[in-house]
Amino acid sequence: MNIGQASRASGLPAKTIRYYEDIGLVEPARRGNGYRAYSGAHLHNLRFLARARSLGFSIEDCRKLLSLYGDSHRASADVKKMAQAHIASIEEKIAQLEGMKATLAGLVAACHGDDLPDCPILDDLAGEAVGGIHE
Amino acid sequence: MNIGQASRASGLPAKTIRYYEDIGLVEPARRGNGYRAYSGAHLHNLRFLARARSLGFSIEDCRKLLSLYGDSHRASADVKKMAQAHIASIEEKIAQLEGMKATLAGLVAACHGDDLPDCPILDDLAGEAVGGIHE
DNA sequence: AATGGGGTTCCAGTTACTGGAAGGTCAAGG
DNA sequence: CCTTGACCTTCCAGTAACTGGAACCCCATT
Numbered sequence: 046m047n048i049g050q051a052s053r054a055s056g057l058p059a060k061t062i063r064y065y066e067d068i069g070l071v072e073p074a075r076r077g078n079g080y081r082a083y084s085g086a087h088l089h090n091l092r093f094l095a096r097a098r099s100l101g102f103s104i105e106d107c108r109k110l111l112s113l114y115g116d117s118h119r120a121s122a123d124v125k126k127m128a129q130a131h132i133a134s135i136e137e138k139i140a141q142l143e144g145m146k147a148t149l150a151g152l153v154a155a156c157h158g159d160d161l162p163d164c165p166i167l168d169d170l171a172g173e174a175v176g177g178i179h180e
Numbered sequence: 181m182n183i184g185q186a187s188r189a190s191g192l193p194a195k196t197i198r199y200y201e202d203i204g205l206v207e208p209a210r211r212g213n214g215y216r217a218y219s220g221a222h223l224h225n226l227r228f229l230a231r232a233r234s235l236g237f238s239i240e241d242c243r244k245l246l247s248l249y250g251d252s253h254r255a256s257a258d259v260k261k262m263a264q265a266h267i268a269s270i271e272e273k274i275a276q277l278e279g280m281k282a283t284l285a286g287l288v289a290a291c292h293g294d295d296l297p298d299c300p301i302l303d304d305l306a307g308e309a310v311g312g313i314h315e
Numbered sequence: 316a317a318t319g320g321g322g323t324t325c326c327a328g329t330t331a332c333t334g335g336a337a338g339g340t341c342a343a344g345g
Numbered sequence: 346c347c348t349t350g351a352c353c354t355t356c357c358a359g360t361a362a363c364t365g366g367a368a369c370c371c372c373a374t375t
Binding site for chain 2: 099166
């Protein structure tokens with residue numbers, strides 16, 4: 046199949062599929078006219094990548110996961126470790142975002158939001174918090 | 181003050197401070213020897229940026245916030261709107277991450293994590309879910 | 316004069332694509 | 346036979362917000 050079909054079948058943009066080839070993730074054969082020719086196995090790997098990426102794995106993680114997938118002697122423990130590490134980093138990000146959100150929510154609640162210049166949000170950013178939000 | 185002092189006083193790496201100058205955020209004067217000379221106002225803006233960035237505002241948002249901060253005729257409503265929009269985008273990110281985390285947690289729970297190759301995580305990525313996690 | 320700790324510029328790399336330009340290929344229609 | 350349109354190709358540049366490193370200058374001290 047051509048790249049357009051592979052794109053539709055995998056849900057990945059053609060640009061992305063070419064990019065994955067550039068970085069050596071999925072390397073299709075070429076037809077006489079230079080067109081890329083994707084096999085069922087290629088498509089399978091593209092779908093694998095789409096799914097792994099949608100779960101937030103980095104490209105390098107995806108590369109490892111693909112190679113584990115292709116290795117019949119892998120240990121599932123290795124995969125599990127990667128997934129757990131990934132969960133941990135997701136949790137970290139969530140915690141960071143929650144922190145930001147809480148701070149912002151407090152500031153938003155304190156801001157009148159009218160047409161006057163007085164603004165606790167800017168005051169906080171400027172380090173001139175009045176309402177004791179800092180410390 | 182020189183960039184090193186500004187860096188220590190603002191908590192921003194010198195590299196970052198130079199970058200902020202490149203993109204026109206904080207433009208210090210120069211001494212005869214070419215060194216950057218930061219005033220109290222400059223330092224104040226650097227701290228403002230550090231705080232705003234730590235709350236997750238983009239550089240372009242920071243630029244707007246700084247200009248609102250410097251505009252004595254601003255309306256606090258404008259700032260509040262930006263903060264609320266930012267909270268909304270943070271919430272979106274959190275929701276995405278929570279979704280990933282939930283899926284991954286399910287997969288991790290299903291994976292033995294031993295030295296055998298059988299691995300529900302890889303099966304899921306490959307679209308061969310057995311346990312009904314998909315659909 | 317040499318040393319060490321500043322400072323300077325500029326270039327390249329990071330992540331994972333995305334957009335766009337310039338051009339080749341192919342099947343269908345007039 | 347030619348054109349049209351959809352599809353494909355490569356290559357270059359840009360995104361966000363820095364970060365690392367090289368090569369070099371400045372200044373105070375030993």
